Amino acid sequence: MTDVLERLRGIVGAAHVLTSTGDQQAYVVDWMKKYRGVALAVVRPGSTDEVAAVLRCCNDAGVTVIPQGGNTGMAGGATPDGSGAQVILSLTRMNRIREIDPVGNTITVDAGCVLATIQQAARDAGCFFPLSLGAEGSCTIGGNLATNAGGIAVLRYGNMRELALGLEVVLADGRIWDGLQALRKDNTGYDLRDLFIGSEGTLGVITGAVLKLYAAPAAKVTAMAALPGRAAALALFTRLRARAGDRLTAFEFMTRNCVDLVLKHASGAVAPFAAAPPAIALAELSDTDAEADLAGLLEDLLAAAVEAGEATDAVIAQSGEQAKALWRIREGISEAQVRAGKTIKHDIALPIGQLAAFMDDCERVVEAAYPGLNFLVFGHLGDGNLHYNLQRAPQMDDDAFYALTGPLNALVHDLVHRYRGSISAEHGVGQLRRDELPRYKSVVALQMMHDLKQLFDPACILNPGKLLQS
Ligand code: FAD
Ligand code: MLT
Numbered sequence: 001m002t003d004v005l006e007r008l009r010g011i012v013g014a015a016h017v018l019t020s021t022g023d024q025q026a027y028v029v030d031w032m033k034k035y036r037g038v039a040l041a042v043v044r045p046g047s048t049d050e051v052a053a054v055l056r057c058c059n060d061a062g063v064t065v066i067p068q069g070g071n072t073g074m075a076g077g078a079t080p081d082g083s084g085a086q087v088i089l090s091l092t093r094m095n096r097i098r099e100i101d102p103v104g105n106t107i108t109v110d111a112g113c114v115l116a117t118i119q120q121a122a123r124d125a126g127c128f129f130p131l132s133l134g135a136e137g138s139c140t141i142g143g144n145l146a147t148n149a150g151g152i153a154v155l156r157y158g159n160m161r162e163l164a165l166g167l168e169v170v171l172a173d174g175r176i177w178d179g180l181q182a183l184r185k186d187n188t189g190y191d192l193r194d195l196f197i198g199s200e201g202t203l204g205v206i207t208g209a210v211l212k213l214y215a216a217p218a219a220k221v222t223a224m225a226a227l228p229g230r231a232a233a234l235a236l237f238t239r240l241r242a243r244a245g246d247r248l249t250a251f252e253f254m255t256r257n258c259v260d261l262v263l264k265h266a267s268g269a270v271a272p273f274a275a276a277p278p279a280i281a282l283a284e285l286s287d288t289d290a291e292a293d294l295a296g297l298l299e300d301l302l303a304a305a306v307e308a309g310e311a312t313d314a315v316i317a318q319s320g321e322q323a324k325a326l327w328r329i330r331e332g333i334s335e336a337q338v339r340a341g342k343t344i345k346h347d348i349a350l351p352i353g354q355l356a357a358f359m360d361d362c363e364r365v366v367e368a369a370y371p372g373l374n375f376l377v378f379g380h381l382g383d384g385n386l387h388y389n390l391q392r393a394p395q396m397d398d399d400a401f402y403a404l405t406g407p408l409n410a411l412v413h414d415l416v417h418r419y420r421g422s423i424s425a426e427h428g429v430g431q432l433r434r435d436e437l438p439r440y441k442s443v444v445a446l447q448m449m450h451d452l453k454q455l456f457d458p459a460c461i462l463n464p465g466k467l468l469q470s
């Protein structure tokens with residue numbers, strides 16, 4: 001191992017091979033503080049060639065490698081195991097915006113670029129990069145690609161897979177695949193790019209990407225609607241989409257418990273309605289035409305929704321500051337959950353039309369089996385994606401609650417499966433869902449995934465034990 005460390009120091013420089021416990025602290029624990037590991041070293045390459053040399057060295061020595069970006073993932077995919085024999089490959093030094101092409105409407109970036117930096121670079125060029133999520137100030141585009149991240153603008157622009165045109169990837173044996181095309185069309189065979197997107201660091205290390213840019217929205221309006229119940233959320237969503245079409249860029253849903261949690265734990269969060277409704281929808285319309293009367297349109301739609309009983313009240317933000325305050329409630333939920341204590345999380349996708357029926361069924365099933373749990377249900381309703389999270393009943397201690405993880409996952413996910421949904425909508429599989437995958441994915445699908453892993457990484461050095469059972 002000393003020999004490997006010496007070789008790694010020779011590749012990236014001694015200052016970028018972190019071996020002390022103190023230096024490694026931020027890299028070996030995940031954002032939720034659910035997973036904790038130990039690493040042989042954190043290696044911080046500064047270029048694609050250095051990534052290639054590091055992987056060649058580790059592949060030759062049989063040392064396993066955990067690719068890591070901003071370490072904000074929610075499936076434990078970037079955390080090493082407890083052996084102390086794994087290398088964390090942190091991409092954060094590779095943070096260059098390589099090129100912006102205003103005619104092709106693309107931006108080419110290093111994989112370690114922070115998402116917010118890319119959004120800003122696009123804005124500075126008079127364009128727009130739409131991926132947006134709560135961790136955007138610290139997650140990297142490499143991590144977004146590796147998890148096929150979603151967020152709050154998927155409804156209009158699609159998830160990460162739909163925002164990428166080309167990739168640069170280093171394979172396990174150190175070969176570099178330059179797939180950095182900026183093409184909108186390319187039918188020359190298998191889609192290698194899409195294999196790496198969503199592969200969670202198990203097939204290759206993404207070092208660069210060409211991303212799509214869009215025309216910047218010039219008008220925007222944000223509103224919150226108080227909902228009488230879950231079915232109303234779907235009715236309101238359908239109403240807004242039917243009239244606003246593509247201008248409906250976000251439609252988020254949260255139950256009262258989530259709002260209460262944010263109000264309790266996030267400083268500066270203000271209750272949007274005097275009387276707390278059972279659920280709230282947050283909708284955003286945007287348009288590239290600065291003259292578009294989005295506020296008028298939304299006001300009409302919300303008035304009609306109140307008239308039809310789909311909403312009981314609504315507030316439309318009158319300024320950018322007010323819009324931010326409404327978003328703060330939605331975006332504050334993740335952080336508030338961490339502060340409130342242990343949470344058993346489910347990141348599920350369902351056919352949109354069945355979301356209300358699912359929520360009714362699931363609450364009934366969970367409540368019957370484990371009475372008194374606190375339901376924190378929120379998410380990207382317009383994408384059919386719910387964060388179906390549970391916290392302990394008041395009389396339970398943390399350990400008793402955590403012991404329910406397996407049975408609760410089975411209850412929730414079996415029902416998701418019956419609805420032909422997915423047990424990971426946007427966070428990935430990592431180590432969190434790895435052992436559940438065989439229960440819900442077909443034997444044929446799993447076999448193809450194992451075959452691909454074997455082909456790309458025969459020595460199994462890339463993120464072993466994540467996504468697939470080794
Ligand atoms: P990491 O956590 O470092 O890694 C995630 C996975 O990608 C790991 O398996 C890792 O091995 C792999 N990986 C990282 N970089 C590379 C690379 N260059 N090449 C190959 N593999 C790599 N997700 C959503 O989809 N939607 C949301 O709305 C959303 N909201 C969030 C809100 C908060 C507050 C937080 C903390 C997280 C949220 N997430 C959300 C989770 C989301 O997956 C991550 O924030 C982000 O996509 C991960 O990026 P990262 O750079 O932090 O990746
Ligand atoms: C979000 O949408 O806020 C995150 O993806 C969800 C979470 O914290 O579970």
Ligand code: ZN
Nearest residue numbers: 151380387426
């Ligand atoms: Zn989410």
